[in-house]
Amino acid sequence: MTISTGNSANNQYGESMKPTGRSSDQGPTAEEYMLPSAQPVQLVDPSGEHIHNDRYPLPDGEALLSAYEKLVVGRRINDQANALVRQGRMAVYPSSHGQEACQVAAAVVLEKDDWLFPTYRDTVAVITRGVDPLGVLTLLRGDWHSGYDPYEYKTATQATPLATQLLHAVGVAHAAKLRGENTVVLALCGDGATSEGDFHEALNFAAVFHVPVVFLVQNNEYAISVPLKHQTVAPSLAHKAIGYGMPGERVDGNDLAAMLSVLGKAVDRARDGGGPALVEAHTYRMQAHTNADDPSRYRPQSDVDEWVPKDPITRMRTYLGNLNLLTAEEEQRIAGAAEETASTLRDGLNSEPEINPADLFEYVYTEKTSQLREQAALLADELSREGA
Amino acid sequence: MTDTAVRSGSAEKAAGNPRTGLQPLTFAKALNTALADAMEADPSVIIFGEDVGPLGGVFRITDGLTARFGEERCFDTPLAEAGIMGMAVGMAMNGMRPVVEMQFDAFAYPAFEQVVSHVAKMPNRTKGKVKLPLVMRIPYAGGIGGVEHHCDSSESYYAHTPGLTVLAPATVRDAYLMLRDAIRFPDPVVFLEPKKLYWTKETLDLDELRKEADDAATAGSTVGRAVVARSGTDATLIAYGPSVPTALAAAEAAASEGRSLEVIDVRSLVPFDDETVTASVRKTGRAVVIAEAPGFASVAAEIVARVQERCFNSLAAPVRRVTGFDIPYPAPKLEHFFLPSVDRILDTVDELQWEDA
Numbered sequence: 001m002t003i004s005t006g007n008s009a010n011n012q013y014g015e016s017m018k019p020t021g022r023s024s025d026q027g028p029t030a031e032e033y034m035l036p037s038a039q040p041v042q043l044v045d046p047s048g049e050h051i052h053n054d055r056y057p058l059p060d061g062e063a064l065l066s067a068y069e070k071l072v073v074g075r076r077i078n079d080q081a082n083a084l085v086r087q088g089r090m091a092v093y094p095s096s097h098g099q100e101a102c103q104v105a106a107a108v109v110l111e112k113d114d115w116l117f118p119t120y121r122d123t124v125a126v127i128t129r130g131v132d133p134l135g136v137l138t139l140l141r142g143d144w145h146s147g148y149d150p151y152e153y154k155t156a157t158q159a160t161p162l163a164t165q166l167l168h169a170v171g172v173a174h175a176a177k178l179r180g181e182n183t184v185v186l187a188l189c190g191d192g193a194t195s196e197g198d199f200h201e202a203l204n205f206a207a208v209f210h211v212p213v214v215f216l217v218q219n220n221e222y223a224i225s226v227p228l229k230h231q232t233v234a235p236s237l238a239h240k241a242i243g244y245g246m247p248g249e250r251v252d253g254n255d256l257a258a259m260l261s262v263l264g265k266a267v268d269r270a271r272d273g274g275g276p277a278l279v280e281a282h283t284y285r286m287q288a289h290t291n292a293d294d295p296s297r298y299r300p301q302s303d304v305d306e307w308v309p310k311d312p313i314t315r316m317r318t319y320l321g322n323l324n325l326l327t328a329e330e331e332q333r334i335a336g337a338a339e340e341t342a343s344t345l346r347d348g349l350n351s352e353p354e355i356n357p358a359d360l361f362e363y364v365y366t367e368k369t370s371q372l373r374e375q376a377a378l379l380a381d382e383l384s385r386e387g388a
Numbered sequence: 389m390t391d392t393a394v395r396s397g398s399a400e401k402a403a404g405n406p407r408t409g410l411q412p413l414t415f416a417k418a419l420n421t422a423l424a425d426a427m428e429a430d431p432s433v434i435i436f437g438e439d440v441g442p443l444g445g446v447f448r449i450t451d452g453l454t455a456r457f458g459e460e461r462c463f464d465t466p467l468a469e470a471g472i473m474g475m476a477v478g479m480a481m482n483g484m485r486p487v488v489e490m491q492f493d494a495f496a497y498p499a500f501e502q503v504v505s506h507v508a509k510m511p512n513r514t515k516g517k518v519k520l521p522l523v524m525r526i527p528y529a530g531g532i533g534g535v536e537h538h539c540d541s542s543e544s545y546y547a548h549t550p551g552l553t554v555l556a557p558a559t560v561r562d563a564y565l566m567l568r569d570a571i572r573f574p575d576p577v578v579f580l581e582p583k584k585l586y587w588t589k590e591t592l593d594l595d596e597l598r599k600e601a602d603d604a605a606t607a608g609s610t611v612g613r614a615v616v617a618r619s620g621t622d623a624t625l626i627a628y629g630p631s632v633p634t635a636l637a638a639a640e641a642a643a644s645e646g647r648s649l650e651v652i653d654v655r656s657l658v659p660f661d662d663e664t665v666t667a668s669v670r671k672t673g674r675a676v677v678i679a680e681a682p683g684f685a686s687v688a689a690e691i692v693a694r695v696q697e698r699c700f701n702s703l704a705a706p707v708r709r710v711t712g713f714d715i716p717y718p719a720p721k722l723e724h725f726f727l728p729s730v731d732r733i734l735d736t737v738d739e740l741q742w743e744d745a
Contacts, residue, residue, distance in 0.1 A: 146514050164506060168477045171476060201470050201474070363514075366511075366519070371662075
């Protein structure tokens, strides 16, 4: 079967994906195509060396340099947000320190009109997508559940329940397909989410309806305290794709080049009518689940230390430096850009958020029910008496 | 008003051949016609669920829609209720008006997380930026001899969840008008279809009904509006959905005994029409709330509390409830012991501290 089936866009169900009756002279069989590679795809190894891959080309230097800048900014966002939690400026922050390559790639491979469906840990992806950082952190500061307009950046609100947003991604993609729009949807989740029923239903629906969704699982080894081996005994999370009839791929999630290439190919394939795909990024959560978590209770520091040399920033810095693409001057400029983002975050979060109690009743229904009007009046009365 | 339930035969034909003029219409056909008319009026209306395609749904509510509008607008999904609901969220986010069918009340529970965590909250989380104009149709409640998991009255779960609008029609006319309203409503609607009423019939002028539904002045008027289904002076029976015909039958029987009972058809559980209900109870001074669901922590309990708070000075007796028992829905051969009956309603009315008693 061919990888891209542009003429399948009008199929309600995914007939074009069915391998039955296909012979090998029509191209790779479904089984061959769908199986993830034996090892996670890696294009730049931890020492900064390029590793050739027949299927996944290395992005050009300019693309890598541009994405590298976003990686450095992303790291600075994580560090700044952690500091703001310690200062009491935010309720909580689930850090993606160490996972920035996944986050940046997820945002960078999408076109403006594509949709991104992030989780609570994907702050860096949402900011990389162009959303105002303060709007992104509204959720975690605690002044409203979501601080940006999802339509403005085609970026859904960050989901807290696990895997539920994957189905919304399928719905957005299905609607886009029925209307003949050329939209791809990229949906993020973690390793823990793959145990949820909605994960199964989302992948199955996406495959059956043959819609343009790329599922990116950031496998960071732990769901709060529970290690991957207690989530699944499958050979890999990418292998789960086979059961739904879509290709799965494993990629080194700390390798920015590999993330861009593998995700980019899955997005292109979906846009060409090839249907959904599952990408598993192998990465590691270097810090606690959130500031409320104590990782020393469930993993030894030696395990964390093993991942330090695999850091996505240092390896890309070495690679780009070796090619003379990243000069000291350029590195300084990038550091300045990161500092500017951090400064914006600090300024925004150090100012007290504007709270309007009347907002409590504003967005429950398009038109307030008589019950809500009564309750809004009650609160307004209480507040006016407090003020008096 | 309604004829006795008669199972319609093959005469009920596809929505591909819309009928007009004055004619007998079943509750099921009224819903089917409402879906077809809504799809005709708005190309973004899209229907999906389990067996809703070529089969036309297990109750035939979607009969003929795939043939008439194509499988892109009325289609079967894999068997997965969370999937159906979650996909509907995404489709509503992206310009569609999904109307999904949850085959039976108790089969909707796998979708509950999607309903509570996302359908109800998405507009709120996004400060109204993301609207979810979708309808979740649920064939619901008992009285049809269904085996377990096919007869739950699940309205309290939905009514307890802020953000959801919950509607329950009781007449053929309302089945049509309320479903049209639900589909045009800007917020998510849980639309409860009493299964035991599917085969009731009314003779209605379909053209007039369509005109009423299309009239901008009346569009949406069934949401949040209760109606007086029967006028009376001595006591008010407050009912909704499957209990309305029972309440009307009780009022008819009471009339022959010289007692005049008013019957309120609540129609819209959320938003709730306090005005119509309290006006009636202030007039009659006595009230009984009737519902099939177990009474503990139920919509019926809420209505009793609201009436008590608002009408205390007008009441001649405590507000009472006739509901299902606080047990899982019983097996078919036992359900008649469980369901609110005319006799149980009349016995309760008799206990409302009448001076002549």
